[in-house]
Amino acid sequence: MNTLRVFTDFHYTGVKGGARLNCIGAEADLKHQGIKLQDGQSLIIYSEELEVEGVVHYSEKEKLWTAAIDWNAIREVQPIVSQPAIQAINHMTEKK
Numbered sequence: 001m002n003t004l005r006v007f008t009d010f011h012y013t014g015v016k017g018g019a020r021l022n023c024i025g026a027e028a029d030l031k032h033q034g035i036k037l038q039d040g041q042s043l044i045i046y047s048e049e050l051e052v053e054g055v056v057h058y059s060e061k062e063k064l065w066t067a068a069i070d071w072n073a074i075r076e077v078q079p080i081v082s083q084p085a086i087q088a089i090n091h092m093t094e095k096k
Helices: 024-033 083-093
Strands: 005-007 042-047 050-059 064-069
Touching: 005 024, 042 064
Parallel strands: 005 042
Antiparallel strands: 042 050, 050 064
């Protein structure tokens, strides 16, 4: 089974330094893949040309899902942005 991939903004971290999973791209990936987050769940967290393994945890303090990651384990990959993430971002930035 392949590990699920969820977009994040590595510049937008939680209070304990985890990657937040509430940006537009993350929400689009979660919805598109039908992912229901659970504590301890493993995911690949990615942003454009970077990715890293993460373990999902719910932050009671922030009231949102985060992924604990090893910042030293982030690796470069070919640019990958999911189509749902692109569509969600485009939709949010369209002028009405």
